[in-house]
Amino acid sequence: MDLNKYIRDVVDYPKKGIIFKDLTPLWKDKDAFHQAVVLMAEKVKHEDIDLIVGAESRGFLIGAALAFYMGKGFITVRKPNKLPCKTISAEYELEYGKNILYMHEDAIKQGDKVLIVDDLIATGGTAVAMIDMTKRLGGEIIGSAFVVELAFLNGRQAISDYPVHSLLTY
Numbered sequence: 001m002d003l004n005k006y007i008r009d010v011v012d013y014p015k016k017g018i019i020f021k022d023l024t025p026l027w028k029d030k031d032a033f034h035q036a037v038v039l040m041a042e043k044v045k046h047e048d049i050d051l052i053v054g055a056e057s058r059g060f061l062i063g064a065a066l067a068f069y070m071g072k073g074f075i076t077v078r079k080p081n082k083l084p085c086k087t088i089s090a091e092y093e094l095e096y097g098k099n100i101l102y103m104h105e106d107a108i109k110q111g112d113k114v115l116i117v118d119d120l121i122a123t124g125g126t127a128v129a130m131i132d133m134t135k136r137l138g139g140e141i142i143g144s145a146f147v148v149e150l151a152f153l154n155g156r157q158a159i160s161d162y163p164v165h166s167l168l169t170y
């Protein structure tokens with residue numbers, strides 16, 4: 001099954017000059033969605049993982065599905081004013097703007113082994129923020145996994161201290 005067929009290019013969204021990779025056709029197709037989760041699980045199945053960390057909101061789709069499939073817990077990384085308890089935060093640059101993300105400060109405990117997951121890696125800023133917060137809470141980064149990697153934006157380099165997995169590279 002060619003998962004590329006389920007990714008739609010949207011030109012000049014959300015800003016001129018950006019080609020947005022729309023994964024909604026992939027989430028919609030039960031076989032493509034299933035395949036993406038299975039392939040991602042394959043890549044990390046030999047790793048000792050306690051928790052999967054994923055960012056709002058597209059990262060929840062693949063992250064929660066992968067966590068469920070692999071029998072792991074899932075930690076939600078969220079935008080401002082969404083998490084109800086005490087949080088820590090990390091600010092970062094996006095391909096198209098600036099952003100700040102939050103995590104509950106009791107989400108991860110010392111020594112938890114964490115896989116970082118998102119639908120797509122562009123500049124790597126989101127992944128760096130998730131790694132930064134996870135480490136500040138004492139988590140151990142096992143690696144990261146993405147459905148799509150925009151290789152021309154070099155996000156992989158920003159997180160190259162740990163193994164980086166992706167299913168589709170553009």
Ligand code: AMP
Nearest residue numbers: 019020021095120121122123124125126
């Ligand atoms: P980055 O932090 O630059 O690696 O960007 C990754 C995050 O932004 C992911 O959560 C993506 O959902 C989103 N994103 C950034 N660029 C794109 C793009 N060209 N197409 C689709 N999503 C993108």
